[in-house]
Every structure is written in structure tokens, then in C-alpha cells.
Amino acid sequence: DIQMTQSPSSLSASVGDRVTITCRASQSIFNYLNWYQQQPGKAPNLLIYAASNLQTGVPSRFSGSASETDFTLTISSLRPEDFATYYCQQSYSIPYTFGQGTKLEIK
């Protein structure tokens, strides 16, 4: 199985900050990488697919990039509604594994 390792596990930031979350795959996954946001008590919501493609309706302050087996999710200027948990997921091979999550909290 492909292991997905996110860092950090938690992050404190303020409204207006720029934040970056990293996800590393245990092997090459050729940009088959998705990012999801999960608010407490809610189902996850797709933000980015294929490493850098913004899902329809997702604000442009979210962006994704890739370099080899390392992937990043960047939020350019945090808004209050962005404080949530973020997960990466590889869709290169079954089983489709997720990272352990990054909890973004208000400082």
C-alpha cells in the first residue's frame, strides 16, 4: 500500500496568514493526489484534484503543487472558515490511502 504522510499534524495560524501543508507519498504517484477539507461534524469536501486543479466553487486562495513525491496545499490568506482539518489522498492505486490529516487551528 502507498503511505501518505502529512506534515504538520497540527498548525496554529491567524486570519490573513499564508499557510502550507505538505503531503509525502511513499512512492511515485504521478500527480494522482487530491486534497480535502473537513469541518467538524461534516463530511470532507474536495478542494484540489490531480495535485493542482481547483475544484469548481473552491476559492482561489487555495492552491496545490507537486514536486516528485512531495505535494503541498497552500492557502494564501486565511479566512475564518478555513480553520478545519485537511487530508491528502492518493488515487494512483488501490487502496486509495489518505494522509493522517492536518488540523488548522486559530492562533
Add this chain to the structure above:
Amino acid sequence: QVQMVQSGAEVKKPGASVKVSCEASGYTFTSYEINWVRQATGQGLEWMGWMNPDSGNTGSAQKFQGRVTMTWDTSINTAYMELSSLRSEDTAVYYCVRQGQWLGNYWYFDLWGRGTLVTVSS
């Protein structure tokens, strides 16, 4: 409205089975694969398996093989996930998820049900 509506919460005893339903609406049911993902309280997301209502194929994570059965009824646009031999570690929220695609081979989960809480307790 494009959505996936799941069945209500369940409480089961260890060793029993649970069957969760997921009714899709607003899109052509047979045009998308459906996956099942679970999440224990305070934990991360765990992929369980997939089903293709058009081809009839299914697949599951090795961890669940032999215990999970995914079925569907295209006449009512509803998918089902049955998990047997339940144990306390199966207590979790179970999500059905539509699998979208880009360029024919980039897959992602673009439509989630609200989740069904399954509690396994004696």
C-alpha cells in the same frame, strides 16, 4: 439537486452485521463509481472499497475482504454497503462517496454523503 442521502445511525452488537444505504440523486447513477470511506471518532479517513454500478465490478481494501459486501439497485439509484462480523473497532461514521474523474484516469471523491454512524457495543 446532486446529492447522496445515507440511511440513519445504527447500533449493533459485536458479531452482527450492518447494512448502510446510499441513495444518489441529481445525476446518472450508472455513470459514476461509488466508494465507501469510514472515519472513527477523532480519527482519519479510511478507504474501504469501490463499486461500479455499470460494469458490476467491486473491490475492497484487503483489510475488509471477506467482511464487506457492496451491492446496488439501479432501479432506485441506491448503493448498499454491508459489513459483517462487527467488532468494537468498527464503530465509525461510514460515508458513501461518488468518484469523479478528469482526463479519464485522474480520480477523486467529489460528492460525499453526510455519513452514517455505526456503533458496535454489547
